[in-house]
Amino acid sequence: MSLAIRLRNVFNTVLELDGKTTDADLRYQETPGWDSLGAVLLISAMEDEFHVQIGTNQALQIDTFDAAVKLLRGLGVQDQTPCP
Amino acid sequence: MNFARRTAQASSDLLLPQLTALMAYHRQACPAYARVLEATGHPRTRRYQQLAELPWLPVRLFKEHALVSTAADPVTTLTSSGTTGAGASRIALDREAAERQRHMLIATLVNLVGPQRLPLLIIDAPSAVRQQRATIRGATVLGVMNIGRDPVFALDEDLEVNAVAIDHFLQRHAGSDFLIFGFTFLVWSRFYSYVRSRAADLSHAVLLHTGGWKKLADQAVTAEVFRGGFREHTGLTRCHNFYGMVEQGGTIHVESASGDGLYCPDHADVIIRDPLTWQEAAIGTLGVIEVLSTTPRAHPGHILLTEDLGMLLGVDDGEWPGKRFAVAGRLPKAEPRGCSDTLAQGVVS
Numbered sequence: 001m002s003l004a005i006r007l008r009n010v011f012n013t014v015l016e017l018d019g020k021t022t023d024a025d026l027r028y029q030e031t032p033g034w035d036s037l038g039a040v041l042l043i044s045a046m047e048d049e050f051h052v053q054i055g056t057n058q059a060l061q062i063d064t065f066d067a068a069v070k071l072l073r074g075l076g077v078q079d080q081t082p083c084p
Numbered sequence: 085m086n087f088a089r090r091t092a093q094a095s096s097d098l099l100l101p102q103l104t105a106l107m108a109y110h111r112q113a114c115p116a117y118a119r120v121l122e123a124t125g126h127p128r129t130r131r132y133q134q135l136a137e138l139p140w141l142p143v144r145l146f147k148e149h150a151l152v153s154t155a156a157d158p159v160t161t162l163t164s165s166g167t168t169g170a171g172a173s174r175i176a177l178d179r180e181a182a183e184r185q186r187h188m189l190i191a192t193l194v195n196l197v198g199p200q201r202l203p204l205l206i207i208d209a210p211s212a213v214r215q216q217r218a219t220i221r222g223a224t225v226l227g228v229m230n231i232g233r234d235p236v237f238a239l240d241e242d243l244e245v246n247a248v249a250i251d252h253f254l255q256r257h258a259g260s261d262f263l264i265f266g267f268t269f270l271v272w273s274r275f276y277s278y279v280r281s282r283a284a285d286l287s288h289a290v291l292l293h294t295g296g297w298k299k300l301a302d303q304a305v306t307a308e309v310f311r312g313g314f315r316e317h318t319g320l321t322r323c324h325n326f327y328g329m330v331e332q333g334g335t336i337h338v339e340s341a342s343g344d345g346l347y348c349p350d351h352a353d354v355i356i357r358d359p360l361t362w363q364e365a366a367i368g369t370l371g372v373i374e375v376l377s378t379t380p381r382a383h384p385g386h387i388l389l390t391e392d393l394g395m396l397l398g399v400d401d402g403e404w405p406g407k408r409f410a411v412a413g414r415l416p417k418a419e420p421r422g423c424s425d426t427l428a429q430g431v432v433s
Binding site: 029036037039040043044047053054055056057059060 | 179182183186187190193194199200201213214226229230231233234235
C-alpha cells in the first residue's frame with residue numbers, strides 16, 4: 001500500500017473524516033478536528049502506524065497532508081510493495 | 085539543558101525594542117489600551133531607555149474589561165479556572181495568537197527538555213484536555229502534550245489515582261527518560277503519595293509542574309519539602325516548577341533543576357516592584373511581580389502587573405544566566421483564581 005493511502009487512513013481515523021475531503025484540502029486549523037488536540041493525536045497515530053519517532057519541532061511543521069507525507073519520507077518511510 | 089541563555093542585560097537589550105514595537109501595535113489595535121496609555125503619561129512620542137519604564141496593565145483589568153487587539157474572529161476565549169466565573173479573566177484569542185502562544189510554549193519546553201518527544205505521564209484526568217480546553221488548565225495540559233509521546237493520564241475522572249495506568253506506564257518506560265507533568269497540588273496530593281508507597285524509581289523522569297502553592301503551604305509543604313520528598317523517596321532529581329498565567333498564555337518562567345529560582349524564557353522578562361513606590365525592588369526584597377512577554381498579539385497583555393508577590397533572588401549568579409526569582413504567594417486582597425488553588429478547593433472540600 002502506498003504511504004499516502006496508509007497516511008490518509010490515519011487521518012480519516014483520527015480526525016473522523018468522511019473521505020470526501022481531498023488530501024490537498026487537509027489543513028491544520030481549517031479541517032474540522034485538526035486543531036491543537038487533533039494535531040497531538042495525529043502525530044501519535046502516525047508514529048504508531050509507521051514506527052517512526054517524530055521530534056517536537058518536526059511535529060510543528062506538519063500543517064498539511066503533503067507536509068506529513070514529506071516528513072515521513074524524510075524519516076525513511078517508503079511505499080510498501082505488494083508481496084509476490 | 086541550558087534553558088536560559090542570555091544575561092539579564094542582554095535579554096533586556098533584546099526585549100526593549102520588541103516590547104516598544106508591541107506597545108505601538110496594541111496602541112493601534114486596541115482603542116481602550118490607547119486611552120489607558122494616554123491617560124497614564126505614555127503618549128505616542130514618549131521614548132524608553134529601560135524595560136522598567138514601560139507601562140504595565142494590572143491583570144485585574146482583564147477580569148473587568150474585554151481588551152481585544154484583533155479584528156479577527158476569536159477561535160477561543162481562554163479563562164482562568166475560577167470556579168465562580170466572577171473572578172475569572174477572559175482572554176480572546178484569534179487563530180494566529182493561539183498558534184503563537186502554542187509555539188512559544190513549545191519552544192520554551194524544548195529548550196528545557198530537548199527536541200525529542202519523551203513518553204509523558206500526565207497527573208490529571210483525561211477530561212482535562214477533552215472538556216476543559218477553554219481553561220488555562222486544559223490548555224496547559226494540551227500544550228505540554230506537544231512535547232510528549234504516548235501520553236497516559238494518571239488520574240481517573242474523580243481525580244483519584246489510576247494505579248493500573250501508572251504502574252503500566254512506569255514498567256513500560258523503566259530505564260529510559262520520560263516526562264511527568266501535572267498541577268503542583270495534584271502531583272503532591274495524588275501522585276507523590278502513590279509512588280512513595282510503591283517505592284517507584286523515578287530517577288529517569290523529568291517532572292514539570294505548575295500552579296499555586298496555597299493548599300500545599302497550608303499543609304506545610306514547601307518547595308524544598310516537595311523536591312526533597314521526590315528526591316529521597318523516588319530518586320527524582322530533575323524537577324521543574326513553572327510559573328505562568330492565562331493573561332500571558334504561552335509564556336512560562338521555569339525553575340532550574342537545582343531549584344535556585346524561576347528563570348525567564350527568551351521572549352520574556354520579570355520585574356519585582358516595591359508596592360509603595362512602584363520602583364524596582366532590590367534583590368531579596370518582597371514585591372509585586374510584573375511580567376513582560378513578546379507573545380500576546382490578540383490582547384494587550386504584554387506587560388502586566390500580577391497579583392502575585394515575589395522576590396528577585398539574584399541576577400546572572402545562578403545555575404543559568406539571567407534573573408532568577410521566586411513567587412511568594414498572592415497579594416492579600418487578591419482572589420484565588422489559579423489552576424491549583426481552584427483544583428485544590430474542588431478536590432478537598
